[in-house]
Amino acid sequence: MRSPAPADFCFKQFSIWHQQCAMKVNTDGILLGAWAHIGHAKNILDIGTGTGLIALMLAQRSQRLMDIPNISALExxxxxxxxxxxxxxxxxWASQVTVFHHDFLTWQHEQKIEKQCFDLLVSNPPYFEDSLLSASPNKNLARHTKHMGFxxxxxxxxxxxxxxxxxxxxLPIKQAELVIELAxxxxxxxxRQTRVKTTPKKPISRLLFCLRKTTSPLSVMSNDLTIRDENNQYSAEYKALCKAFYVKM
Incomplete structure (x- = not known):
């Protein structure tokens, strides 16, 4: 699900801008940007924003809120x-989203960011651990955990x-289970978690999940989502989640 999303994907509010820029998107990013719970977040951090997809989706969604959150996007x-x-x-949303060119592991200290200052963190992180490295350093940063482990x-x-x-x-199921255990x-x-598969007959390939800081046992809200139906058309649940970000669906 790292391949580019369909060409009709873009933010409805500025489809002309989308046609003029090279905004690469993938299904993982679309899912997370649409699924993440904004709630009453005042400050949001997108870790590894890539080309800004998730941060901009959250900015678009937040326009319905009483208090518009500040969004930091780190790459x-x-x-x-x-x-x-x-x-x-x-x-x-240029006034709402601030993009930083920085390493997440040192960004807080160097930017003098206060501890515990974000209400929502989102990330579509690298997850390849054992596969061969690419000849492209940029692809390795985007896809592999060598630089920053879970x-x-x-x-x-x-x-x-x-x-x-x-x-x-x-994350893919295997890596998601590891992160949940480490957490x-x-x-x-x-x-909260949503198990994702591309078609009804395919196995679950991704997990959308939410972690919260607490020592108390919590009940977990779980559901399944299939992206395409038996006719290879977008499923009803995928449309319900992501329709606001497509020109044609």
């Missing part, structure tokens, strides 16, 4: 950062997340 790769900055500048990601997230905050992610050691527990 280590220079080319992706530059594209994200361009995409944000061309969007209606334990480091969770520790840094724990430092930035407010007491009532949530961390929303999307327990930091007193972060699973509160």
């Amino acid at each position: 280590i790769d220079l080319d992706a950062y530059q594209q994200a900055q361009f995409n944000v500048d061309q969007s209606p 334990e480091q990601l969770l520790q840094a997230a724990d430092n930035l997340l407010s007491d009532e905050g949530e961390f929303n992610l999307i 327990l050691s930091l007193n972060m527990q699973l509160t």
